[in-house]
Amino acid sequence: MAKMLYRLGFWSAKNRIKVILGTIAVMLISSIVAMSMGPKLNEETTIPGLESIQTMGRMYQEFPSMIGQGKETQLVMKAKDNETLSSEANKQLISAELKEVAMDPEVSSVVSPYDNQSLNADGTIGYATITYRPGVEVTDVSKEYVLEAAEGLRNAGLQAEVTGNGYVSMEIGGATEGIGVLIALVVLTFAFGSFLTGIIPILTAVIGLGTGVMLIIMGSNFLETPSFALSLASMIGLAVGIDYALFIISRYRQQLAQGFERREAIAIANGTAGSAVVFAGVTVIIGLAGMSVVGIPFLTAMGLAAALCILVAVLIAIITVPAVLSAMGGLIKAKRAKRSERSVTHLKKKNRGDKWGRLVTARPWLTVLLGTALLATLSVPFMHMETGTMDDGLKSTTMTERRAYDLMSEAYGIGYHNPLMILAKTDGSPEAEANLAKTVEQLKTYPNIGTVTPAVTGASGNVSLINVIPATGHADIETVDLVKTIRSHTAEIAQQNHVELSVTGSTAINIDISQKLNEALPEFCLIIVGLAFVLLVMVFRSILVPIKAVLGFVLSLGATLGFITYVVQDGHFQNLFGFSGESLVLNFLPIMVVGILFGLAMDYEVFLVSRMREDFKKNGDAKKSVLAGIRHSGGVVTAAGLIMISVFAGFMMTTDPSIKVMSFALLFGVLFDAFIVRLLIVPGVMTLLGKSAWYLPKWLDRLLPNLDVEGEEVMKEVEKKHHQATQSATEFYEAIQ
Structure with missing residues (x-):
């Protein structure tokens, strides 16, 4: 491998202009194709085959109206002190603002807090639900309609915050990562003693990252890809891209210091440090792609996405970096020897x-x-260590979605954000209704129960839905214990009441996913x-x-x-x-x-x-x-x-x-x-x-x-080449004497 990389480095240095233009062309073409296809990222972190997910499927069959028709945004409101949202003035104000939101052509419906019965017990807090047309990606323009409504309510003295999957989305990059890159540039400048040399790894890494991200966006059209996979791939791809270029450039400067000609030094660096880069990249790729052995789709997609960025970073390091070094010529100095x-x-x-x-x-x-x-x-x-999921309650209080989370917790309890949905199947006997009521009362006796809603019967007539709101939040161990408690009593309830219980909902699903991941670790x-x-x-x-x-x-x-x-x-x-x-x-x-x-x-x-x-x-x-x-x-x-x-x-x-x-x-x-x-x-x-x-x-x-990671074969080839050159020079000298 080292000899092949040595020759590749020499070829890249010799054809530097073609290689650099080709690299830029690949990035531009992949960008055009990716943007034309568009990203198909999602927020799903589910595992097929889990009992809670299968229960969710049965629930949707019984209650098809619960299937989301489009993304939703909640406009959460709180009245001024000593007032309620039910006052006539507040009703008119809220209705006027919601009419403005309804003018958005992407909105399919707007339901006020008075129509969706979301007002809390004292009428001080409630929320409006804005639903967007099915299949629509909520744009910044659509979000602006809601934000302007919230601002109008705030100007009138109400507290108004925005949340929901129509507003909140996973970040996939931003200005903050630029701060890290600037710090990396300072480190590189200090390490190389030159700003010009230090910026090369940054530029090549950014080109590699851009290409890798575009390829991931294209791949998301064919493979279910969670949005946070793009953030993870960006982190890893950018970091290793800089590091891999650093390793090769450092070795190149060492070879220059030993007196090698520039192209020869580039080729040697590619054959020695480049071999280590390839091996290191392969180990990272194996580690990331190895996530697929767990058999969890979203982990597989996440690992493959990051592995793709690593592969691009390796190719950029062993093909493009040598070309850039050759193009820079004498601008990159040899490593200065210490006194x-x-x-x-x-x-x-x-x-x-x-x-x-x-x-x-x-x-x-x-x-x-x-x-x-x-x-x-x-x-x-x-x-x-206990594992689980994270939600808006962990965001900064400077963000509107966190403040909306806190308002809902104040109005309905912290458990409102992590409800449990219990599917109850009866045997259809004359005592079925009484047995179901008895089961609901039994659920209320379990520790850490907040509220239990009356059972609602589904389309088949023998399957009902019971909503349980825990008294604690999703990050509390007590919530996990409540799910375990309910499940531990299902056999007993089935025997005594002839009612079969199955627990589902996002909280139960996340608990099951966490358990599955912990078992796979x-x-x-x-x-x-x-x-x-x-x-x-x-x-x-x-x-x-x-x-x-x-x-x-x-x-x-x-x-x-x-x-x-x-x-x-x-x-x-x-x-x-x-x-x-x-x-x-x-x-x-x-x-x-x-x-x-x-x-x-x-x-x-x-x-x-x-x-x-x-x-x-x-x-x-x-x-x-x-x-x-x-x-x-x-x-x-x-x-x-x-x-x-x-x-x-x-x-x-x-x-x-x-x-x-x-x-x-x-x-x-x-x-x-x-x-x-x-x-x-x-x-x-x-x-x-x-x-x-x-x-x-x-x-x-x-x-x-x-594997020859140290590049022994490369140095043998270099010595052989120099020996042949010396012999030829000697023969030429002897011939002219």
């Missing part, structure tokens, strides 16, 4: 100047124990860890190094999930990180973190340890090879980690709680893995292992394919 490196006592002073390397290798037991103890401590909260972890071990054995030709890498990944994973639990669920440091309240951990977050962090952890492992192996094969000194790995790759891994953190920090500034918690998890996952595991624990362990780190049974060495 110690130019000294006669080169090796001695270089080691003396390598402060971090000397620090972690001088006391390896201490560094390993400190790093391990820190991550193990951070992992402790993971033991009581151990299996997914085993697959990922096993795969990591096999891949690393092939890369490093070692048994102990892969074991160390896998254990390091497990440590950083545990610390990440533990810290998420500590902040998001337990409520610590919420103001510091911009969270607006305690919540269950997002149900698909653990699997997502495993898949992504696996790939990123292997990135840093490969770039750091492959350089150690390269040096060890040259001099056979284990400790010096650790120092060499830190010296050559430690700075690049540090810069790469800071770039990842910067990009994820930009996404953390979003207002959507789901995106915020995803970026928060990835930010600290990278922080723990890059800076504690790879730059603290790994050098310490490698020092302790010494030469035994590189032991591999000879029979296994013969069986394994040689």
Whole structure:
């Protein structure tokens, strides 16, 4: 692979103009096609086959009127102090504003709070329901009609807020991510010592991300794709796109410093660092695509979307970046050698100047124990992690949908946002109605019940619907316990009352999805860890190094999930990180973190340890090879980690709680893995292992394919080429003598 990438780098450098124009053309064509097709993203996070989803299907058969005909927006209103919405003045005011909303051609109906019976007990709070035509995507123009009505009500002294799926939508990008990119640019400028060189990874990553996003939009027309998949793909694609370009450019500048001609230096960088980029990209892709083994459609779509962005980032790094480097010519300077490196006592002073390397290798037991103890401590909260979903109650109070959420909670109770729908099937006997009434009364006796509505009979006559409003919110364990309590008594009720109960509704469905995801997590972890071990054995030709890498990944994973639990669920440091309240951990977050962090952890492992192996094969000194790995790759891994953190920090500034918690998890996952595991624990362990780190049974060495991530074959080809050139020059000189 390394030789192929070497030749690809040389070809790209030689045909730089064609490659750059071709890259831009691909992005433009994909953009035109994607925009013409339009995005078909959805908010669905369901799992086919769950009992609660099957119950939902039966409910719709009995009560077809409950099937949504179009997107809805709720205009939530609260009267002034000492007034009610039922006063004549408020009625006229609200009716006038709703008439203006009804003028929107996309609106199919507007129902006032007086017609939908939404006024609360004291008549101070209610909401109007605006329904849009089926199949219509609510535009900003349509939203403006509602926002103007809300503003009119506010000017009259009422509180008016807007919510609903016709108004609130998942963010798929915004200006906040630009802040992270600016921070990344500062890191790159500092790392390269040049603003011009630092901006290249940003530009190539943005081109790759743009192409990847357009391909995802096209793919959403053929595969059910949740909207948050686009946000996740953008985060990962942008971060790795910058990092991969960073790795290749850094190696290119090192080769220039060694005296290689520019095209040759580009080709060598592509064959060596490019090989590591390809391997790192493949591991991330495997981790993301591996989400499909769980058998959950929305996770599969999310993983494949992000994997597509990674694939584009890899292609941009190994094809376009070499062309850009060639086009920049002498504007990109060689890496400046330190004064110690130019000294006669080169090796001695270089080691003396390598402060971090000397620090972690001088006391390896201490560094390993400190790093391990820190991550193990951070992992402790993971033991009581509870997963679920997030809603508008976790958004900032500066947002109208959060204020609407709070108004509805004030009016109808916190459980209003997470109702349980219970389908009750009777046996059709003369006592069926009495048995059903008895069942309803029994439900009222369960703990944490808010209200229970009378049963409504469906079309068949023997199936009824009972609505249960919990006394607690969706993020409370008591709500989950209530669902479990109802289900645990279904057999007893069926035997005593001859009524079969099935629980559904968004809350029950989300509880079932969370349980399914939690059950799939151990299996997914085993697959990922096993795969990591096999891949690393092939890369490093070692048994102990892969074991160390896998254990390091497990440590950083545990610390990440533990810290998420500590902040998001337990409520610590919420103001510091911009969270607006305690919540269950997002149900698909653990699997997502495993898949992504696996790939990123292997990135840093490969770039750091492959350089150690390269040096060890040259001099056979284990400790010096650790120092060499830190010296050559430690700075690049540090810069790469800071770039990842910067990009994820930009996404953390979003207002959507789901995106915020995803970026928060990835930010600290990278922080723990890059800076504690790879730059603290790994050098310490490698020092302790010494030469035994590189032991591999000879029979296994013969069986394994040689991936050549260090680019040994490339350097052999370069030496061969130079030898041939020198021989030809010598023969020419001898011929003219």
